Amino acid sequence: MSPALVLLTFALLSNADTPSYIPPDVSVHVAEFGGKYRIILEAAKDPAVPLEERLVRFQTQLAELRGEFVERRAKEYRGKSLTLSVEHSCTSGASGGVKDCGVKCVSSPSEHLYTSQPWVSVAGTNKGTSVSETQACLRMTVAGKGRNAGTLTARYEYRPASVESLSQRDADALFRLIALSLKPRAAHEG
Incomplete structure (x- = not known):
């Protein structure tokens, strides 16, 4: 089972006991934002583009992706x-x-x-x-x-200030999960 699928399954099971005023666990966003992150990461590996330009583009696109999530998450909090x-x-x-x-x-x-x-x-x-x-x-x-x-x-x-801080905190958590889902898994000897 893929790490993203394991995270999604865990999120769905853990959300069953989550109070209704709390947005869904960030792990439900791993598949969507992880896919977008992978596209940005692959584009940053293009050897035809100078390294400095790739780094700037990667940082810019990653900031935009994070901003997209923060905006969506803030909307989720404001809707609760x-x-x-x-x-x-x-x-x-x-x-x-x-x-x-x-x-x-x-x-x-x-x-x-x-x-x-x-x-x-x-x-x-x-x-x-x-x-x-x-x-x-x-x-x-x-x-x-x-x-x-x-x-x-x-x-x-x-609270408006909490919406902002919680959305930023959740973005940190989401991108940590995405980074974990991208790590190669060690081969198991059997």
Whole structure:
């Protein structure tokens, strides 16, 4: 089995447990970008072109290929989001007075994800919300005898700075995988 096929199989199996807000593993891009890399590499071996020109062309084309992947990966990150919800209720059996049942919150599962007030909504009773980039909370109280209930929903997206840094990190990982897939395999004695 070829190294690229092994990587693709591993990626498909490992992505089965990957949260939906995380883009596919970079190894799924090895076949496409590895093929393009091989074409660039072969062109750099053309003895009819002066060495200095080949090196400049190779570096330029490799930078363009990397840029193509970074742009695609950034689009993948920007296309991902995560919606989290929390239910909260407050019940009082006594008439008179206000019962405060505190807050219930949802929090970002990653430092790379954030939320903001426009992405937070409440269905049902809303006795107040507090929203930061990492957390959204619903306060619940009830006045007198009765019950109040509500559900807070918050959408999380990738931070713009994280999209850039994660895309660059993933490009490094992809091109390491491509380099590994190009290494000749040692002959096994049997």
